Amino acid sequence: xxxxxxxxxxxxxxxxxxxxxxxxxxxxxxxxxxxxxxxxxxxxxxxxxxxxxxxxxxxxxxxxxxxxxxxxxxxxxxxxxxxxxxxxxxxxxxxxxxxxxxxxxxxxxxxxxxxxxxxxxxxxxxxxxxxxxxxxxxxxxxxxxxxxxxxxxxxxxxxxxxxxxxxxxxxxxxxxxxxxxxxxxxxxxxxxxxxxxxxxxxxxxxxxxxxxxxxxxxxxxxxxxxxxxxxxxxxxxxxxxxxxxxxxxxxxxxxxxxxxxxxxxxxxxxxxxxxxxxxxxxxxxxxxxxxxxxxxxxxxxxxxxxxxxxxxxxxxxxxxxxxxxxxxxxxxxxxxxxxxxxxxxxxxxxxxxxxxxxxxxxxxxxxxxxxxxxxxxxxxxxxxxxxxxxxxxxxxxxxxxxxxxxxxxxxxxxxxxxxxxxxxxxxxxxxxxxxxxxxxxxxxxxxxxxxxxxxxxxxxxx
Amino acid sequence: xxxxxxxxxxxxxxxxxxxxxxxxxxxxxxxxxxxxxxxxxxxxxxxxxxxxxxxxxxxxxxxxxxxxxxxxxxxxxxxxxxxxxxxxxxxxxxxxxxxxxxxxxxxxxxxxxxxxxxxxxxxxxxxxxxxxxxxxxxxxxxxxxxxxxxxxxxxxxxxxxxxxxxxxxxxxxxxxxxxxxxxxxxxxxxxxxxxxxxxxxxxxxxxxxxxxxxxxxxxxxxxxxxxxxxxxxxxxxxxxxxxxxxxxxxxxxxxxxxxxxxxxxxxxxxxxxxxxxxxxxxxxxxxxxxxxxxxxxxxxxxxxxxxxxxxxxxxxxxxxxxxxxxxxxxxxxxxxxxxxxxxxxxxxxxxxxxxxxxxxxxxxxxxxxxxxxxxxxxxxxxxxxxxxxxxxxxxxxxxxxxxxxxxxxxxxxxxxxxxxxxxxxxxxxxxxxxxxxxxxxxxxxxxxxxxxxxxxxxxxxx
Numbered sequence: 001x002x003x004x005x006x007x008x009x010x011x012x013x014x015x016x017x018x019x020x021x022x023x024x025x026x027x028x029x030x031x032x033x034x035x036x037x038x039x040x041x042x043x044x045x046x047x048x049x050x051x052x053x054x055x056x057x058x059x060x061x062x063x064x065x066x067x068x069x070x071x072x073x074x075x076x077x078x079x080x081x082x083x084x085x086x087x088x089x090x091x092x093x094x095x096x097x098x099x100x101x102x103x104x105x106x107x108x109x110x111x112x113x114x115x116x117x118x119x120x121x122x123x124x125x126x127x128x129x130x131x132x133x134x135x136x137x138x139x140x141x142x143x144x145x146x147x148x149x150x151x152x153x154x155x156x157x158x159x160x161x162x163x164x165x166x167x168x169x170x171x172x173x174x175x176x177x178x179x180x181x182x183x184x185x186x187x188x189x190x191x192x193x194x195x196x197x198x199x200x201x202x203x204x205x206x207x208x209x210x211x212x213x214x215x216x217x218x219x220x221x222x223x224x225x226x227x228x229x230x231x232x233x234x235x236x237x238x239x240x241x242x243x244x245x246x247x248x249x250x251x252x253x254x255x256x257x258x259x260x261x262x263x264x265x266x267x268x269x270x271x272x273x274x275x276x277x278x279x280x281x282x283x284x285x286x287x288x289x290x291x292x293x294x295x296x297x298x299x300x301x302x303x304x305x306x307x308x309x310x311x312x313x314x315x316x317x318x319x320x321x322x323x324x325x326x327x328x329x330x331x332x333x334x335x336x337x338x339x340x341x342x343x344x345x346x347x348x349x350x351x352x353x354x355x356x357x358x359x360x361x362x363x364x365x366x367x368x369x370x371x372x373x374x375x376x377x378x379x380x381x382x383x384x385x386x387x388x389x390x391x392x393x394x395x396x397x398x399x400x401x402x403x404x405x406x407x408x409x410x411x412x413x414x415x416x417x418x419x420x421x422x423x424x425x426x427x428x429x430x431x432x433x434x435x436x437x438x439x440x441x442x443x444x445x446x447x448x449x450x451x452x453x454x455x456x457x458x459x460x461x462x
Numbered sequence: 463x464x465x466x467x468x469x470x471x472x473x474x475x476x477x478x479x480x481x482x483x484x485x486x487x488x489x490x491x492x493x494x495x496x497x498x499x500x501x502x503x504x505x506x507x508x509x510x511x512x513x514x515x516x517x518x519x520x521x522x523x524x525x526x527x528x529x530x531x532x533x534x535x536x537x538x539x540x541x542x543x544x545x546x547x548x549x550x551x552x553x554x555x556x557x558x559x560x561x562x563x564x565x566x567x568x569x570x571x572x573x574x575x576x577x578x579x580x581x582x583x584x585x586x587x588x589x590x591x592x593x594x595x596x597x598x599x600x601x602x603x604x605x606x607x608x609x610x611x612x613x614x615x616x617x618x619x620x621x622x623x624x625x626x627x628x629x630x631x632x633x634x635x636x637x638x639x640x641x642x643x644x645x646x647x648x649x650x651x652x653x654x655x656x657x658x659x660x661x662x663x664x665x666x667x668x669x670x671x672x673x674x675x676x677x678x679x680x681x682x683x684x685x686x687x688x689x690x691x692x693x694x695x696x697x698x699x700x701x702x703x704x705x706x707x708x709x710x711x712x713x714x715x716x717x718x719x720x721x722x723x724x725x726x727x728x729x730x731x732x733x734x735x736x737x738x739x740x741x742x743x744x745x746x747x748x749x750x751x752x753x754x755x756x757x758x759x760x761x762x763x764x765x766x767x768x769x770x771x772x773x774x775x776x777x778x779x780x781x782x783x784x785x786x787x788x789x790x791x792x793x794x795x796x797x798x799x800x801x802x803x804x805x806x807x808x809x810x811x812x813x814x815x816x817x818x819x820x821x822x823x824x825x826x827x828x829x830x831x832x833x834x835x836x837x838x839x840x841x842x843x844x845x846x847x848x849x850x851x852x853x854x855x856x857x858x859x860x861x862x863x864x865x866x867x868x869x870x871x872x873x874x875x876x877x878x879x880x881x882x883x884x885x886x887x888x889x890x891x892x893x894x895x896x897x898x899x900x901x902x903x904x905x906x907x908x909x910x911x912x913x914x915x916x917x918x919x920x921x922x923x924x
Contacts, residue, residue, distance in 0.1 A: 037617075043610060043887045062522045067885040069663040079665050081617055082610040082887075100618045133888055148505060148544040155499075155543055156562045201531040203541050423529040425505045425544075426595055 640736025
C-alpha cells in the first residue's frame with residue numbers, strides 16, 4: 001500500500017485555539033491528507049454569540065458549548081490536546097507549551113481576543129466581560145445574587161411591609177458598558193429577565209423596577225451598523241426599559257457605581273462589553289501589531305516572513321477594501337479558518353495561494369426576546385422579522401445537531417413561560433473577589449419580624 | 463375582614479435547609495395559615511440521588527437542581543431567604559444569621575449531613591464527596607481531566623505510536639471509597655462512562671482500559687440491603703468491570719493512591735462515599751448527639767425540652783422499632799418533613815401530636831445503565847426490571863415537571879448514543895487544591911513528533 005511513505009510525506013498542521021476560526025480550519029483540513037493537532041486550554045468549543053443567554057439564565061452551559069473531541073472525533077487525522085500554549089519558536093517551527101514543545105509544518109493561531117479595560121486592570125474584577133463559559137456563570141451568579149440579597153435585605157428590615165414606592169429601599173441597577181452587539185444583547189436580555197423571568201419570584205422586592213443602563217462612548221449604539229438600525233435599536237431598548245446613554249465614556253468603575261466624567265451611575269452589577277485586547281500570543285508572533293495587540297497579516301492570512309504561519313480570527317488584522325480592519329465576528333473567523341486551510345492545501349499540491357476576501361452575508365443583533373436588527377448591506381431589517389432571522393441563523397450555526405434541538409426547545413419554553421433552566425447560583429453565595437471577602441451583606445436592622453403572607457389559606461390540617 | 467388580627471394570630475415557622483426534608487415540610491405547611499420562611503445557603507433544591515450522574519457527565523446541573531423560589535413561588539405564605547445560619551437562641555426563639563436574627567414560633571432544622579473522613583480532614587481535598595452541585599462539578603472536572611492529561615501525556619511521548627498494551631503507559635485508575643448506594647452508583651456510572659461514553663473520544667489512550675476500584679470496609683457492598691441483593695450487585699458491578707474489594711478499610715489517602723492496611727491501590731481520582739458527619743448546626747441545638755453529630759429527637763421529631771423545635775432528615779437520629787436508627791434516605795427526610803408540618807398544624811389547632819413512623823416503601827440502587835437492585839422488604843428485585851423501577855421512581859420524584867422531561871430525554875439519549883451533554887470541563891484545567899498548584903502535568907519527553915492519522919482521506923483541495 002505504501003501507506004508508511006504516504007504518511008511520512010504528510011504535513012503536520014498545529015492549530016492553536018478551538019474557537020470559530022480554529023474549529024473551522026480543523027474541519028476544512030480534516031478532509032485532506034494532513035495530520036492536524038488542535039490545542040486549546042479548555043476541552044470545549046464555546047458558541048460565544050449565545051454566551052449572553054447563559055449569563056441571563058435562558059440557556060445552560062452544556063447547550064452552547066460542545067466538547068472539541070466530540071465535534072472532531074470522526075476525523076481520524078485530527079488530535080485534540082488540552083493545554084496552554086506559552087510561546088513559539090518560529091525558526092525551529094515549534095509550539096511551546098508548559099515543559100514541552102510540539103513541531104509543525106504549518107501553524108494556525110486562532111486564540112482570539114478578550115475585552116480591553118483601557119489600562120485599568122482593576123476594573124475587570126468589578127465589571128467582568130463575557131468571553132467564556134466561566135465568565136457567563138460568574139455574571140449569572142452576580143445578577144441572581146443581587147436580587148436574592150435585595151430580597152433578604154428587605155426581609156430583614158424591621159418594617160418591611162410592602163410599599164412598592166418605599167424610597168429607603170435600594171433599587172437594583174445594572175450598568176452595561178459598551179453599546180456594540182454584545183452590550184445591546186446583554187442589556188436587552190437583562191431587561192427581559194428582570195421584567196419577565198424574575199417578575200414573580202420574589203415577595204418583597206419588585207424585580208421589574210430594576211434599572212438597566214447601557215453606556216456607549218460613541219454617538220450611537222451598534223456603531224458598526226447603519227444609522228437607521230442604531231435608531232431602531234435604541235427605540236427597541238427603550239421599550240424594554242433599558243436606559244441608553246450614548247456619548248458617555250466611562251472614566252471610573254467602582255463597587256457600587258460607574259462614573260462617566262461628571263455623571264455617576266449607581267450599579268449593583270456592572271458588565272463590560274467594549275474594547276478589544278488580543279490574545280497575548282499575538283505579540284510573541286510578530287512585532288507588527290495594532291494597539292489592541294492584533295497581528296497584521298498578509299492577504300493570504302499568513303505572517304509576513306513566515307508563510308507557514310497563519311493567523312486568523314480576532315487575533316488578526318486585515319484591512320478590508322474600504323481601508324477599515326475586518327470586524328471581530330464569528331463569520332470572519334470561520335471564513336478565515338477555511339481560507340487558511342485552503343492555502344495550506346494549495347501549498348501541499350504546489351498550487352498558488354489565494355487572497356482572503358471576506359464575504360459579508362450580513363450582521364445581526366438581538367434585542368430582548370422579540371426584536372432584532374439585521375444589516376444585509378443593501379437590505380435592513382428590524383423588529384420581529386429580524387428576530388426570526390436571528391433565531392434561524394443562530395440555530396443553524398450552533399455546533400451539534402443535538403444542541404440545536406435543546407436550544408430551540410429552551411427558547412420556546414422561555415418565550416411562552418417564565419420558567420428557565422438556568423436560574424441556578426453555583427459557586428459561592430458570598431461575593432469573594434468582587435465585594436472582597438464580604439459575606440452576604442445583611443440588612444441594616446438588628447433583628448426582624450417575619451413577612452406577612454398575603455392570603456391565609458385553608459385552616460385545617462388535612 | 464379582620465384580616466390584620468387573623469394575620470397577627472398566625473404562627474411563624476422558620477425552616478432551615480431546602481433539601482428533601484425542608485422542602486417537603488414547607489410544601490406541607492404551605493396549605494395552612496402559618497407564615498413560613500425557608501432559609502438556605504444556596505438558591506436551589508438539589509436532587510441528591512442523581513448527583514452522581516452529573517459527576518459522570520450524564521446530566522447537567524440545571525436538570526437536577528431547581529431554584530427554591532421557583533418550586534415554592536405559588537405558595538404566597540412562603541418566603542425564601544438566601545443565607546447561612548450560624549446559630550440559635552432557643553430561649554428567645556431566634557435563628558442567628560450573619561449580623562441578623564429571625565424570630566420564630568416553630569423551627570424546623572433540616573440541614574442534613576456531609577461525609578465523614580474519620581478524623582482525617584486532609585483527605586477531603588484528595589477524595590471529594592458528593593453532596594452538592596459544586597461537588598459534582600468538581601468530580602466531573604477531575605474525571606474528565608485525567609483522561610485529557612493521559613492523552614496529552616501519550617501525545618508528548620517521543621514514540622507514541624499506538625500500542626494498546628504498551629506497559630509504560632500509565633493506566634487510569636479510579637478508587638471509590640464506600641460500598642453504599644452512592645459508592646455503588648458512582649462506580650457503576652464511572653465504568654459505564656469509561657467503557658462506553660468516552661470509548662471513542664481519544665486517539666492514543668484507551669479509556670476502556672481504565673480500572674475502577676470500589677472499596678468497602680464491611681464484608682459486602684450495600685450493607686443496608688439484604689444479602690442476596692449485595693451478591694447480585696457485586697456480580698453486576700464485576701460485569702461492568704468494577705473491581706470490588708470488600709473488608710477493605712481505607713487507612714490512607716494520597717495524591718496517587720489509597721492505602722488499606724498493607725494493600726495499596728493506585729488512583730488517578732479518588733472519590734469518597736462513606737461516613738456521615740451531620741451538619742455542624744446539630745451540636746448547637748443539643749448536647750444529645752450521636753458520634754456523627756446527629757441530634758436525638760423525640761418521637762414527634764421535636765427536640766427534647768423544646769417542643770417548638772423540630773429536627774428532621776439526616777441531621778436527626780430516631781431509633782426505629784428494631785432499635786436501629788433510621789437510614790439517611792430522601793424518603794425518610796420527606797416523610798419527616800410532612801410529619802413535622804402535621805404536628806405544628808395540630809399544635810395550632812390544639813390537637814395532640816402524633817409520633818413519627820417511617821413507612822419503608824423500598825430502597826433502590828442503580829448499577830450502571832441497565833441494572834439496579836430493589837429491596838421492597840418481602841420482595842427483592844434485581845437486573846433490568848429493578849432498573850426500570852429505579853428509573854420510574856426517580857423520574858416521579860424529580861422536582862418540576864420540566865426537569866422530568868429533560869432528564870428522561872437525556873437518559874434516552876445517553877442510553878442509545880455515546881453523546882452526553884455533560885462532557886464539559888468548567889473551571890480550571892489545572893489542578894489547584896488537588897495536585898496543589900501543579901499546572902497540567904506534561905509528558906516526560908522533551909518534544910514530540912505528531913500523531914499519525916489512521917487513514918488519509920481524499921487528496922484534493924476541493
